Amino acid sequence: MSIASQCPECGAALPENFSGGCPVCALRGALALSGASAEAEVVMAEKPMDWIGRYKLLQKIGEGGMGTVWMAEQEEPIRRGVALKIIKLGMDTKQVIGRFEAERQALALMDHPNIAKVLDAGATETGRPYFVMELVRGVKITEYCDQHQLATRQRLDLFMQVCQAVQHAHQKGIIHRDLKPSNILVTHNGGVPMPKVIDFGIAKATGGQILTDKTVFTAFAQLIGTPAYMSPEQTGMNTLDVDTRSDIYALGVLLYELLTGNPPFETKALVQAGVDEMRRVIREQEPPKLVNLVRGDLDWIVMKCLEKDRTRRYATANALAGDLEHHLHHEPVSAAAPGAWYRVSKFARRHRAGIALVTIFVHLLATGVVISTWQGGSTQSGIWSRLH
Ligand SMILES: Nc1ncnc2c1ncn2[C@@H]1O[C@H](COP(=O)(O)OP(=O)(O)OP(=O)(O)O)[C@@H](O)[C@H]1O
Ligand SMILES: [Mg+2]
Numbered sequence: 001m002s003i004a005s006q007c008p009e010c011g012a013a014l015p016e017n018f019s020g021g022c023p024v025c026a027l028r029g030a031l032a033l034s035g036a037s038a039e040a041e042v043v044m045a046e047k048p049m050d051w052i053g054r055y056k057l058l059q060k061i062g063e064g065g066m067g068t069v070w071m072a073e074q075e076e077p078i079r080r081g082v083a084l085k086i087i088k089l090g091m092d093t094k095q096v097i098g099r100f101e102a103e104r105q106a107l108a109l110m111d112h113p114n115i116a117k118v119l120d121a122g123a124t125e126t127g128r129p130y131f132v133m134e135l136v137r138g139v140k141i142t143e144y145c146d147q148h149q150l151a152t153r154q155r156l157d158l159f160m161q162v163c164q165a166v167q168h169a170h171q172k173g174i175i176h177r178d179l180k181p182s183n184i185l186v187t188h189n190g191g192v193p194m195p196k197v198i199d200f201g202i203a204k205a206t207g208g209q210i211l212t213d214k215t216v217f218t219a220f221a222q223l224i225g226t227p228a229y230m231s232p233e234q235t236g237m238n239t240l241d242v243d244t245r246s247d248i249y250a251l252g253v254l255l256y257e258l259l260t261g262n263p264p265f266e267t268k269a270l271v272q273a274g275v276d277e278m279r280r281v282i283r284e285q286e287p288p289k290l291v292n293l294v295r296g297d298l299d300w301i302v303m304k305c306l307e308k309d310r311t312r313r314y315a316t317a318n319a320l321a322g323d324l325e326h327h328l329h330h331e332p333v334s335a336a337a338p339g340a341w342y343r344v345s346k347f348a349r350r351h352r353a354g355i356a357l358v359t360i361f362v363h364l365l366a367t368g369v370v371i372s373t374w375q376g377g378s379t380q381s382g383i384w385s386r387l388h
Pocket of ligand 2: 182
């Protein structure tokens with residue numbers, strides 16, 4: 001970030017040798033008094049061809065609970081298209097950028113084909129934080145699966161790539177904290193669908209004050225937008241207590257949605273219920289089983305991700321992907337209660353051809369034994385009758 005002179009309150013860039021009150025704070029104050037924060041957004045809104053730092057805004061490509069996303073062009077030191085996300089009013093810009101800077105080194109170490117890189121961060125002239133990311137030309141994973149009417153197998157293939165991306169990030173010490181369909185876009189690479197996880201590092205930078213107070217709940221619901229993907233521990237007061245297993249929970253919600261069409265708890269119902277009930281549901285209520293839709297392994301795998309007690313979830317995204325591999329290869333999955341019958345049936349399914357051959361062989365053998373016994377019997381009875 002390179003701002004010569006900044007407002008100590010909101011972080012807005014100020015003209016050099018500026019004295020007196022910050023105009024951005026004054027405007028915000030006036031609009032807040034009149035309850036017109038939406039108007040504030042309009043007054044301060046960016047438009048195409050505006051410059052933000054060294055990025056030229058081209059076209060608005062998305063709008064989330066937290067801000068607006070633009071397709072933009074970077075001219076120096078390299079010319080490239082980027083996605084630029086400008087955070088809405090209401091966040092402490094300095095804190096947001098400070099938290100991002102703290103994680104920047106770790107973010108730079110992430111290098112995975114299924115992760116969109118976060119390239120830069122800064123503050124707009126009106127003092128709002130912005131993030132610059134790799135531009136992904138794709139649609140969100142749930143939409144992609146539905147548009148292309150993907151079968152379960154293909155959905156699992158995409159999901160397992162997401163697991164690999166998350167595993168990579170975790171190994172580099174980065175937790176996403178906000179995994180959900182709108183943060184996983186599917187693009188095409190040589191005609192092959194390829195999921196890309198976006199917004200790595202952003203939830204941590206922008207989510208410092210989540211749910212610390214009932215009064216921020218409305219703002220929280222608006223900002224985060226998707227409590228459906230929030231793990232039980234993320235609804236707590238202590239945001240420091242979040243670890244990689246919160247991402248495993250969110251992966252479970254995503255898998256649930258990819259397989260059934262809906263997350264286990266709908267965001268709208270959670271938000272409407274109010275903060276206490278939302279917390280209770282996420283922390284205590286068992287998610288509806290998938291059993292009528294996908295039986296056995298997949299149900300168990302999803303439920304293991306959604307365990308309220310995080311020590312009972314998969315310890316890593318790799319372990320989760322591994323269990324899906326087992327399922328696809330008809331091997332026993334670790335999420336199942338391993339009864340003898342379950343293992344035998346998996347063995348039988350895995351070696352179907354071999355078992356069919358053995359069965360035919362045993363059958364032939366048995367028939368042969370019966371025939372030869374019968375023939376032996378009739379020969380003996382022939383000899384016997386001749387002797388008599
Ligand atoms: N790096 C990117 N490349 C391409 N499109 C993007 C990128 N980042 C975001 N978008 C688009 O912008 C939309 C809004 O993104 P944004 O992250 O602001 O909101 P969200 O993920 O829906 O919700 P939240 O604000 O809770 O993160 C996305 O759904 C996506 O379509
Ligand atoms: Mg997002």
